[in-house]
Amino acid sequence: MKATYYSRRYDALRQQVDRYLTAAVEHGGPRQLTDACRYVLAGGGKRLRAVLTLLSCEAVGGRLRDALHASAAVEIMHNFTLVHDDVMDHAPSRRGRPTVHIRWDLNSALLVGDVLLGLSYRHLLRTKSASLPPLVSSFTTCVIEVCEGQALDLEFEDRTDVTVQAYFRMIGKKTGRLISLATELGARIGGGSPRQIAALARFGLYLGRAFQLRDDLLDVVADRKEFGKAIGGDIMEGKKTFLLLTAAGRARGNDRALIQRVLRRQAHTLGPSRKVVPTVTDIYRRYGVIADAQKLIGRNTGYATKALSSLPTTRTTAMLSWLADELAQRAA
Amino acid sequence: MKATYYSRRYDALRQQVDRYLTAAVEHGGPRQLTDACRYVLAGGGKRLRAVLTLLSCEAVGGRLRDALHASAAVEIMHNFTLVHDDVMDHAPSRRGRPTVHIRWDLNSALLVGDVLLGLSYRHLLRTKSASLPPLVSSFTTCVIEVCEGQALDLEFEDRTDVTVQAYFRMIGKKTGRLISLATELGARIGGGSPRQIAALARFGLYLGRAFQLRDDLLDVVADRKEFGKAIGGDIMEGKKTFLLLTAAGRARGNDRALIQRVLRRQAHTLGPSRKVVPTVTDIYRRYGVIADAQKLIGRNTGYATKALSSLPTTRTTAMLSWLADELAQRAA
16 A cells, blocks of 8 residues: 555656656757757656655655756756766667667767756756755766776776675765765755755765666676576676675686686686576576575665654655665565 | 067966966865866966956956956866866867866866866955945856856757857857856956946957857858968757858758758768868858858947947057957967
8 A cells, every 4th residue: 555655656647757858958959959968868768866865855854846847957967977987888779679779870969968967967956945056066976986987897897806895985976976966966955954965965865876786786686587687787787786796806717717708708718698697697696696686785775764764754754764674675 | 569569468468367276276185186177277268357356356447456456267167167168068178188087087077177166266256345235246247157158058059940049148148157157256356447337347248249249250260370270160960050040041952951951960971071171161251141241240349349449548448459460369
């Protein structure tokens, strides 16, 4: 019953964000650039960051609609990073549609990303708030950190000495920061006290970490149909996930040799993915890596929920808590 | 005597901006990203936009140092556009040094551009000013318009029906807007009246137009040594400059056929550049295109200087006027 209420409300908020984004790119710009920007923003997805901004505003007693511009700004910034990341990762598709550099070309993808970043500021600046400068300042720090996170991620590709700690630092910038920006902005716009703003930023931080760990885990435990992409993609690419880095520190003997090959991005030399992926997954399982990932997801979700305790107990904070649990168990 | 004072002062301001930019990228980020950002910002150049911000602040009675953060922000934003434009134009070098995508790689160039844009906001936000929201708002509009200008420029490459009017619209966004942002921000930070802010924005607009026309003209009239790059590069690339578009509208007979080939980016099929460039330049000359460009540069410089008349007559406005004349006659 409760879960139904929350998931219905989530869908309603998501749709509100979708509607806003449909009209976010104004007329009058160069045709192709406008088309490509709209294409990106019409790509759907969970709109998680935007919904978090809206709920965080409400959680401190603010009016949800006051955070609508900022929620869209966060989502647009997220899409800026996706367009440029897809270029850097040579990704051919996203959410079942060709990426911008495939559908159009590299130059378009560069410009679309750039203009989306500009647009994200434009929408943020529409927020009616006395505290606009701190909003813009946090937003800007996030832009820089997300780029730094992506730079670290690329750097990691060519390194074999990446530690789990370094991984968490990278992912904190690349993924976590934007999620905690979302909750922080919402709390600021809603007029939260400094303590409430800090609490919601912390909620976002732990949520982001659990979110990313779940992402790493889904690569090996997901149901192929629900997941929407091939299982074990991270393994075949030698992506330095929590799973791979933890296994690299634990595996011995033949297992170690195999993990090292994966780490050196030579998984394809070990055979076809239908053979390699189960073998590596089995190593993950035997060395307790999967269990540890699950434990860490649970722990971070717990920290996130605990951060909410300094907020008034309302249906909104309960929904944030529900959302944290949903994300920890999500199938895609 | 006066010219010596102004050019000395210009150099002093340029050096102040250079010093600021040397320290603009903080420690603590990923090593390669930090290095590449510093490399870009150490690239020198005229720092025209930054100096315009500083002088515009002073011209309305403000303290020059109050505009230092914003002047650097404008210069950093300019460098963001250069890094990404160089990728799109496949430019191997800039100011005698390899471009970022050559010295490092495409991914670095993408990220360096992105992080520079973030950094530009960070420095802008350090401005102590009651009117920070309008500053950030103008800055953001400029980011979007510069991207739109670049998109139009790329679109023009594949079109043969570009009008001189469309060219001015494109160049107004791609080049002009950033120059008028520079003067507008300076005027705002200096506490200028709405009339003064508008006057300096107008000064920047006309200055930007004259600046770009001079750029187009230098491609054919520059002294090779002073210019620092090959004469006639725009012709060989079939770049749709004011000269080429005007000639396309005027030339007849064989001249017309030749200009059409250049317009279709087939200049290389006409022979080596040492033969083609003088031939096209001769057409420009015979149809009065070069004379018209010079006239337009003079006219826009005049409009720019006239815009200054609503400001108090000081050594600073006199220097802005001197600067407009210098730019109109510059050799590189």
